[in-house]
Amino acid sequence: MDPRIARTRSSLQQALLELARESPLETITVGDIAERAGVNRSSFYQHYSDKETLLADALDAAAEEAAAELPVLEELPDGPPAALVAYLAHVDANADLYRRALGEQGSAVVMARVRGTIETVVRDAVAGSGVPGFDDVPIDVVAAGITGSALGVIRAWVDRDPRPPVETATAWLWRMLLGPSGPAR
Known part of the structure; x- marks a missing residue:
């Protein structure tokens, strides 16, 4: 891709995330996003057809950034990978946006994109790891199960009021990923 x-695109994504921390998503206009990103409206439309597609790209980029930091696992680590903690810190910083995007009134397009990106990350991580345990389950089923659990925990976390700290959400998610027989860490 041309730099x-x-x-x-990165400027537009960051502008949307910044604005969504300040105002409800519904009140943010394409003009607001373009102005914050330092581009004009026509530049916005050269890259995105609408705000929903931009939001999906912004949330995808965050998941992909965290995935790039995931280590290749040879065995189950003692605790959650730093990339998981970083991703949940991003979700925490954008909790209102994730609450809307993942909630019942959220966008089906955004939810499908987030789910698809996380499933790809999980599929690649599990397929590339040497960690046993899923040898007899198809990789797409493993990815769907882990993704569903992760998104369920994230949604339950961002819906809490008050929302527990990132460390608590990380512990919850790690425990769900390990299952009831996994070590409680």
Whole structure:
């Protein structure tokens, strides 16, 4: 991808995330996003057809960034990977946005994109690891199960009021991923 295109898309994604921390998503206009990103409205539409597609790309980018930091596992680590903690810190910083995106009134398009990205990350991580335990289960089923659990924990966490700290959510998610017979850490 042309570096200028990547830079513009990243600027638009960051602008949307920043604005969504300040105001409800429904009140943010394409003009607001373009202004914050330092581009004009026509530049926005050269890259995105609408705000929903931009949101899906922004949330995808966050998941992909965390995935890039995941280590290749030869055995089950003692605790959650730093990439998981970093991803949940991102979710925490954008909790209102995730609450809306993953909630019942959220966008089906955004939810499908987030689910698809996380499933791909999980599929690649499990397939590339040497950790036993899923040898007799098809990889797409493993990815769907882990993704469903992860998104369920994330949604339950961001819906809490008050929302527990990232460390608590990380412990909950790690425990769900390990299952009831996994070590409680």
